[in-house]
Amino acid sequence: MRSSVRFIRRGRIVELSAAEARMTLLDWLRLRDAAVGTKEGCAEGDCGACTVILARMKQGRVVHEPVNACILLAGQADGAEVLTVEDLSPTGAVHHPVQDAMLRLHGSQCGFCTPGIVMSLAAMHQDAPRPVSRQAVCDQLAGNLCRCTGYRPIVEAALEACAAPQPEVPAARGVALTALRDEAAIFAGNDAAFFAAPRREAELFDLLARYPDALVVAGATDAGLWLTKALIAAPRVIWLARVEGLDRIERTRTALSIGATATVADAARELGSLAPDLAEVIRRFGSTQVRASATVGGNIANASPIGDLAPCLIALGATLELAAGNATRTLPLEDFFVAYKKQDRRPGEIVRRISVPLPDVAMQFRAFKITKRMDEDISAVLGAFAFQVDGRRIASARVAFGGMAGIPARARTTEQRLLGLDLDAPPTWPPLLDCLAAEFKPLSDHRASAEYRSLVARNLLHKALLEIAGAPLSSTRIVTHVEAAHAGE
Numbered sequence: 001m002r003s004s005v006r007f008i009r010r011g012r013i014v015e016l017s018a019a020e021a022r023m024t025l026l027d028w029l030r031l032r033d034a035a036v037g038t039k040e041g042c043a044e045g046d047c048g049a050c051t052v053i054l055a056r057m058k059q060g061r062v063v064h065e066p067v068n069a070c071i072l073l074a075g076q077a078d079g080a081e082v083l084t085v086e087d088l089s090p091t092g093a094v095h096h097p098v099q100d101a102m103l104r105l106h107g108s109q110c111g112f113c114t115p116g117i118v119m120s121l122a123a124m125h126q127d128a129p130r131p132v133s134r135q136a137v138c139d140q141l142a143g144n145l146c147r148c149t150g151y152r153p154i155v156e157a158a159l160e161a162c163a164a165p166q167p168e169v170p171a172a173r174g175v176a177l178t179a180l181r182d183e184a185a186i187f188a189g190n191d192a193a194f195f196a197a198p199r200r201e202a203e204l205f206d207l208l209a210r211y212p213d214a215l216v217v218a219g220a221t222d223a224g225l226w227l228t229k230a231l232i233a234a235p236r237v238i239w240l241a242r243v244e245g246l247d248r249i250e251r252t253r254t255a256l257s258i259g260a261t262a263t264v265a266d267a268a269r270e271l272g273s274l275a276p277d278l279a280e281v282i283r284r285f286g287s288t289q290v291r292a293s294a295t296v297g298g299n300i301a302n303a304s305p306i307g308d309l310a311p312c313l314i315a316l317g318a319t320l321e322l323a324a325g326n327a328t329r330t331l332p333l334e335d336f337f338v339a340y341k342k343q344d345r346r347p348g349e350i351v352r353r354i355s356v357p358l359p360d361v362a363m364q365f366r367a368f369k370i371t372k373r374m375d376e377d378i379s380a381v382l383g384a385f386a387f388q389v390d391g392r393r394i395a396s397a398r399v400a401f402g403g404m405a406g407i408p409a410r411a412r413t414t415e416q417r418l419l420g421l422d423l424d425a426p427p428t429w430p431p432l433l434d435c436l437a438a439e440f441k442p443l444s445d446h447r448a449s450a451e452y453r454s455l456v457a458r459n460l461l462h463k464a465l466l467e468i469a470g471a472p473l474s475s476t477r478i479v480t481h482v483e484a485a486h487a488g489e
Ligand SMILES: Cc1cc2nc3c(=O)[nH]c(=O)nc-3n(C[C@H](O)[C@H](O)[C@H](O)COP(=O)(O)OP(=O)(O)OC[C@H]3O[C@@H](n4cnc5c(N)ncnc54)[C@H](O)[C@@H]3O)c2cc1C
Pocket: 044, 045, 046, 215, 216, 217, 218, 219, 220, 221, 222, 223, 224, 240, 260, 261, 284, 285, 286, 287, 290, 293, 294, 295, 296, 297, 298, 299, 300, 301, 302, 304, 306, 307, 308, 309, 349, 350, 351, 352, 376, 377, 378, 379
């Protein structure tokens, strides 16, 4: 058992007390480490001004991930090297290639966003396989707001810097990170106030039983905001990410199984391989920084009615494994969501893994995320559809929505009415589409009105059916074309 959090900072191992481990990483950097190059803009993961890089060993190699330091607890940096803008050019004499390109191509005006932008791009410069496309740069910058320069020179700077070959990772970094690894559970603090990171599930269940009021965090991309915006007091924190095996991603002949603490970034490739639309939803899930921290299990456990993964995974027929002590149970994912903020989760129980049956080749899957902004925005409505087609008729249908109710939910009446639908007879579809609109009573809020949500849901089902019936994508994927045109591709 370790009694402190440890990470590497400026070539030395830093040990954090329980109180420091529960600070945000941004506060720790600025207040304790005097690394004030890292800025605070929104304090909620949206603007990217606070972006720093966490370098970690993953599957035998060093990866450099940009994260939002404003919503990450300092304790979550355990086992990593924390890199800030100060580290890119320690003496100031020689700039990092990204800084150099930003300077020459006028990528900065007021400069408030610049350290965050430079850190996002430095991570890409280090880890992205070459060549780096304009679209990849735009995706990398989705979580970095710049209000005055405009993105053209920033994107140009990124492309120029990344035109050079991918640099070697400094050998000393891999050695230091490997030396830092251990198998110990962490318990920093005392009964009243602590930061704990169990290593085994049994230790986790023990902690949950002893401290039922503790704040449990995985990536803290939801929970971090409760600290910085709702200002909740959380003297006891249990971090899930060190529990061995809880992040495992496995593919069998029939299913993809994703451990709850796998990050959205780490699960992206396997999940995205199930269906192109799921890959696109994940590309637009938060930002690079958010996906690097956010976990698949956190997205499900938080049970937001507008979370992106739940409707997609429900349509794909996923099941959820919950565990407490020695007891394990499995349920269809949709049954986990009971009512707004009410899940079928017993005291002390955790989300352990999500299993998604591999779609057979005949399955037609569509998912559409509707947001006000294309990038870094939470869904107003997300519709996900999985159909089996027999001849030219729908043989089975699973239809799920986010944003249409207090929970992610299936449209069961519509699913029944879809059976036997003739794909060659679009004029006969309107009664079915009206049935969908009648099936939900969505809320009006700042994202969308109830009327808008109902109309959009109806139109998304219509769009999915048209595509499956054979309509050309050039008539249905208009936003994708506009986005590609902006990206210059
Ligand atoms: C800027 C920004 C953009 C975002 N964009 C999107 C988006 O586009 N789409 C989207 O769906 N979400 C989005 N989110 C929300 C968030 O990133 C996701 O919900 C994320 O998956 C949460 O995972 P986490 O690991 O960070 O959860 P945490 O914040 O660590 O935890 C959330 C809750 O789940 C509980 N929990 C976590 N893991 C488990 C587990 N294994 N068992 C039991 N309980 C658990 C925690 O106790 C807590 O109550 C965004 C968030 C931010 C800040």
